[in-house]
Amino acid sequence: MTILKRVSVMIKTLIVINFILILLSLGSGMFFLARDQGKGNRVVTSLTVRVALSVSLFTLIIVAYSMGLIQPHGLNG
Numbered sequence: 873m874t875i876l877k878r879v880s881v882m883i884k885t886l887i888v889i890n891f892i893l894i895l896l897s898l899g900s901g902m903f904f905l906a907r908d909q910g911k912g913n914r915v916v917t918s919l920t921v922r923v924a925l926s927v928s929l930f931t932l933i934i935v936a937y938s939m940g941l942i943q944p945h946g947l948n949g
Contacts, residue, residue, distance in 0.1 A: 880941045883932070887942075890929045897922040 901918035908914060936942045 876941075880936075883936045883941050887929065887932060887936070890925060890932065894922055894925045894929065897925060 897918055901915055901922065904912070904914040904918055933942070937944075
């Protein structure tokens with residue numbers, strides 16, 4: 873496996889992990905909202921983490937695309 877292929881697989885793995893972390897942050901925010909009923913800062917902290925993860929995901933995708941590590945493709949069908 874070439875180094876470019878390894879880096880491409882690593883970037884795709886980081887993208888998937890980042891997306892999963894965003895979903896976990898969304899779930900924790902929903903849990904804290906229902907549990908605390910608006911009292912406390914845990915919902916705000918969860919939102920802050922989710923926004924930071926989303927910005928990092930967007931940046932990672934843009935950098936990977938500009939370096940040619942990921943390529944867009946259409947849906948089959």
